Amino acid sequence: EDQVTQSPEALRLQEGESSSLNCSYTVSGLRGLFWYRQDPGKGPEFLFTLYSAGEEKEKERLKATLTKKESFLHITAPKPEDSATYLCAVRGGDSNYQLIWGAGTKLIIKP
Amino acid sequence: GAGVSQSPSNKVTEKGKDVELRCDPISGHTALYWYRQRLGQGLEFLIYFQGNSAPDKSGLPSDRFSAERTGESVSTLTIQRTQQEDSAVYLCASSPRDGSYEQYFGPGTRLTVT
Structure with a gap:
């Protein structure tokens, strides 16, 4: 069964304290791993798509990496405005369009 | 350009009533998805439309x-009873296409059934 597990559920950091969020997945034939950011009361906002192991993408203080079993979202020197819930989703080989979503990691950056 | 819009933003209804939720996708986007998100x-x-x-x-x-979509425009999600x-x-x-491409989300409708 295709599955996505994100850890930790919540992460509290001081401003400037770098860390990583984890997304572990089990899927038959990965066809894309997606990272989204969701602010309270809003819909998810697209961040990255990764397609193959070894691929990396960066945007400002965020860098996403991918292996055959998991993806990491590294956040470097975070700021309070980086506080949000970060969602991971995968598309497997059995579906042309359905994504399997993780429950998210709630990131809180204290000033 | 305009993003995905949804209405209403909040809906409180009594148990047993029917509700209709509306979604206006980005113009030109052929694929449309409905999702449900429970707290945490x-x-x-829920449902996927493609062209x-x-x-x-x-x-x-x-x-x-149930849900309907007229062509590549507005969609409504109806929950009965x-x-x-x-x-x-x-x-x-x-x-803009199938799930190979990123999805653009609306702000959501918060439904509360009392």
Whole structure:
């Protein structure tokens, strides 16, 4: 069964304290791993798509990496405005369009 | 340009009443998704529309749920005889093609069934 597990559920950091969020997945034939950011009361906002192991993408203080079993979202020197819930989703080989979503990691950056 | 819009933003209804939720996708986007998000949980797929193809309704939790889309424009999600377990945020997303491309989400409709 295709599955996505994100850890930790919540992460509290001081401003400037770098860390990583984890997304572990089990899927038959990965066809894309997606990272989204969701602010309270809003819909998810697209961040990255990764397609193959070894691929990396960066945007400002965020860098996403991918292996055959998991993806990491590294956040470097975070700021309070980086506080949000970060969602991971995968598309497997059995579906042309359905994504399997993780429950998210709630990131809180204290000033 | 304009993003995905949803209405209403909040809906409080009594158990047993019907509700209709609306989604206006980004112009030109052929794919449209409805999701349900319960507090502290991931997104639950409900239904998928792609152009004029038959929709994938495999995620609808019961026959009380239905959705329609007119061509590549507005979509409505209808929940009949609402139950308290239907309380959640209902999110709509559109995509320029199929799931190979990123999905653009609306702000959601928060449904509360009392």
